[in-house]
Amino acid sequence: xxxxxxxxxxxxxxxxxxxxxxxxxxxxxxxxxxxxxxxxxxxxxxxxxxxxxxxxxxxxxxxxxxxxxxxxxxxxxxxxxxxxxxxxxxxxxxxxxxxxxxxxxxxxxxxxxxxxxxxxxxxxxxxxxxxxxxxxxxxxxxxxxxxxxxxxxxxxxxxxxxxxxxxxxxxxxxxxxxxxxxxxxxxxxxxxxxxxxxxxxxxxxxxxxxxxxxxxxxxxxxxxxxxxxxxxxxxxxxxxxxxxxxxxxxxxxxxxxxxxxxxxxxxxxxxxxxxxxxxxxxxxxxxxxxxxxxxxxxxxxxxxxxxxxxxxxxxxxxxxxxxxxxxxxxxxxxxxxxxxxxxxxxxxxxxxxxxxxxxxxxxxxxxxxxxxxxxxxxxxxxxxxxxxxxxxxxxxxxxxxxxxxxxxxxxxxxxxx
Numbered sequence: 001x002x003x004x005x006x007x008x009x010x011x012x013x014x015x016x017x018x019x020x021x022x023x024x025x026x027x028x029x030x031x032x033x034x035x036x037x038x039x040x041x042x043x044x045x046x047x048x049x050x051x052x053x054x055x056x057x058x059x060x061x062x063x064x065x066x067x068x069x070x071x072x073x074x075x076x077x078x079x080x081x082x083x084x085x086x087x088x089x090x091x092x093x094x095x096x097x098x099x100x101x102x103x104x105x106x107x108x109x110x111x112x113x114x115x116x117x118x119x120x121x122x123x124x125x126x127x128x129x130x131x132x133x134x135x136x137x138x139x140x141x142x143x144x145x146x147x148x149x150x151x152x153x154x155x156x157x158x159x160x161x162x163x164x165x166x167x168x169x170x171x172x173x174x175x176x177x178x179x180x181x182x183x184x185x186x187x188x189x190x191x192x193x194x195x196x197x198x199x200x201x202x203x204x205x206x207x208x209x210x211x212x213x214x215x216x217x218x219x220x221x222x223x224x225x226x227x228x229x230x231x232x233x234x235x236x237x238x239x240x241x242x243x244x245x246x247x248x249x250x251x252x253x254x255x256x257x258x259x260x261x262x263x264x265x266x267x268x269x270x271x272x273x274x275x276x277x278x279x280x281x282x283x284x285x286x287x288x289x290x291x292x293x294x295x296x297x298x299x300x301x302x303x304x305x306x307x308x309x310x311x312x313x314x315x316x317x318x319x320x321x322x323x324x325x326x327x328x329x330x331x332x333x334x335x336x337x338x339x340x341x342x343x344x345x346x347x348x349x350x351x352x353x354x355x356x357x358x359x360x361x362x363x364x365x366x367x368x369x370x371x372x373x374x375x376x377x378x379x380x381x382x383x384x385x386x387x388x389x390x391x392x393x394x395x396x397x398x399x400x401x402x403x404x405x406x407x408x409x410x411x412x413x414x415x416x417x
């Protein structure tokens with residue numbers, strides 16, 4: 001049996017062993033490993049020799065083949081490395097069938113693009129997502145009760161300013177509506193059937209609305225246009241015949257079909273509207289003929305040819321207010337709002353957009369007009385002031401408040417001449 005001659009390697013190992021503890025310890029570890037390897041192969045050789053007498057022909061031949069060279073080439077290389085140390089020659093890289101993956105350098109991150117809503121949020125400005133009832137603003141739901149207390153209406157797509165330091169029912173209060181609108185946002189078209197009276201449906205538990213007190217909705221276009229309102233869809237509201245409601249729906253161009261899929265937005269209180277009769281129309285002032293306009297100014301300020309829009313419901317006094325503005329070197333522009341149904345929101349918006357100051361005489365106009373005027377004035381950031389009566393002195397003082405940035409309403413102690 002051929003045995004690998006390892007004596008020379010042992011001699012080289014001992015000759016290269018130094019007297020320092022580290023070298024001696026390394027040699028001890030190498031010799032221990034050699035003894036373990038030799039014991040391993042010696043035990044395999046002994047087992048093969050014993051089985052030689054117990055196996056027949058072919059098995060004896062296989063045992064002879066195993067014991068002929070007790071150390072395999074790999075074992076010889078391992079033993080040689082332990083005794084002589086690693087070779088000084090650099091190892092050739094072994095070839096592999098698979099190409100190693102080359103990790104690409106990470107691509108530089110593209111700069112994060114700031115959205116238009118994020119830029120608005122930096123100034124506490126947020127987009128209004130109007131619902132059939134209430135609205136979502138900055139991921140918070142504002143109920144219709146909160147929106148109903150505002151002095152201006154909110155539409156889908158409006159941008160409002162929130163005050164995080166003043167809370168209303170735990171939510172930041174809505175301070176104003178700005179003139180900003182996002183170019184890439186298409187507002188949802190929502191229509192509201194205002195002041196519709198709930199009526200019973202004979203022989204059933206449901207209610208219906210068939211017309212409105214204002215006569216300006218899809219229900220008023222034809223007697224057959226009705227919308228069924230199921231009280232069971234509105235638990236807790238205790239709907240009854242005779243109540244006056246606002247009913248909102250998404251307008252997709254399908255007429256009454258869209259309206260029928262709407263929802264109650266608001267239930268008016270009895271003190272807001274008398275459900276037994278039509279709402280009283282604003283009282284028109286008695287006709288006053290002023291042949292002369294001998295107005296003498298009492299306050300001293302200069303409008304410097306800026307335009308003042310005066311909105312009033314007293315038609316005969318519209319032109320009589322023109323000298324008030326002319327005496328202060330301003331340009332007068334009057335809007336006759338005596339016929340409420342002829343004054344649309346778009347008309348008020350257009351007039352306010354072209355003016356520098358807005359004066360609203362509230363003694364003979366509909367509440368809707370003053371509300372729209374306030375809304376559009378804030379949207380276009382136009383100074384607005386309220387005159388309690390349509391008179392020269394009241395308008396003159398209102399213009400002074402708008403010019404100086406004072407509160408819109410006159411102080412209670414202020415006397416109007």
